[in-house]
Amino acid sequence: xxxxxxxxxxxxxxxxxxxxxxxxxxxxxxxxxxxxxxxxxxxxxxxxxxxxxxxxxxxxxxxxxxxxxxxxxxxxxxxxxxxxxxxxxxxxxxxxxxxxxxxxxxxxxxxxxxxxxxxxxxxxxxxxxxxxxxxxxxxxxxxxxxxxxxxxxxxxxxxxxxxxxxxxxxxxxxxxxxxxxxxxxxxxx
Numbered sequence: 001x002x003x004x005x006x007x008x009x010x011x012x013x014x015x016x017x018x019x020x021x022x023x024x025x026x027x028x029x030x031x032x033x034x035x036x037x038x039x040x041x042x043x044x045x046x047x048x049x050x051x052x053x054x055x056x057x058x059x060x061x062x063x064x065x066x067x068x069x070x071x072x073x074x075x076x077x078x079x080x081x082x083x084x085x086x087x088x089x090x091x092x093x094x095x096x097x098x099x100x101x102x103x104x105x106x107x108x109x110x111x112x113x114x115x116x117x118x119x120x121x122x123x124x125x126x127x128x129x130x131x132x133x134x135x136x137x138x139x140x141x142x143x144x145x146x147x148x149x150x151x152x153x154x155x156x157x158x159x160x161x162x163x164x165x166x167x168x169x170x171x172x173x174x175x176x177x178x179x180x181x182x183x184x185x186x187x188x189x
Contacts, residue, residue, distance in 0.1 A: 014096045015057035021104025025137040031043055032122040042184060048122040054134045057118040058110035073098075075110035079103060092159045094152070108138030 036042070036053040043050050058071075082103040089095040112119040121134040135143075152158050 009086055009089055010091055010093060010096040011086075013093070014100050017097060017100030017102040018107065021101065021137065021141050022107050022111070025104070025108030025141075027083075028122070028131050028137050029112065029120040033120060036122065048125060048127055051122050052124050052134065054121040055118040055123075056121045056134070072110065072113040075106055075113060078106050079110065082106065089159075094148070094160055098145050098148040098152070101141040101148070105138040105140075105142035105145065108136070108141075 029060045032051065034051055036051060039053070041052050042049055082099055086096065086099045086103075090100065109119045119136065119138075121136045121139070122134065123140075124134045
């Protein structure tokens with residue numbers, strides 16, 4: 001990402017992604033609360049996928065249960081860092097999407113933590129009694145962004161986007177990098 005820090009990030013796309021995720025996340029949580037909070041379970045694919053109402057007072061994957069206040073404060077710091085990092089990421093649609101997913105998920109779960117004291121989870125996958133962790137739309141977006149960041153670590157060219165010009169490119173009459181100077185007089189020494 002060197003050199004891209006001065007290119008203007010794709011703020012409109014970033015805000016659009018974040019807003020869409022927060023709206024979808026909160027809408028699905030409201031629907032799940034209304035439909036399944038009484039203990040009802042919806043099963044799909046022979047029970048391999050279930051929708052269940054669950055209250056998670058921990059972090060992603062249900063880790064560190066009971067630390068809601070700590071995670072609420074930590075969420076605010078993470079939200080600030082994601083916004084700052086996007087501001088430095090240049091015009092990369094890949095980074096805009098990745099950081100938008102991460103921020104949308106962080107805000108969706110932070111809203112629950114501040115409003116309810118826990119996060120509503122509802123997607124439960126597995127076979128029989130072997131179940132994966134229960135998650136929500138925000139968690140899925142956070143997990144997806146982590147996969148995209150790992151892919152970026154392996155293939156840095158994924159970031160793409162418009163790069164900021166080099167300092168020499170901004171100077172009138174400056175030579176491109178690696179170009180040999182020409183001899184306008186035609187002679188040598």
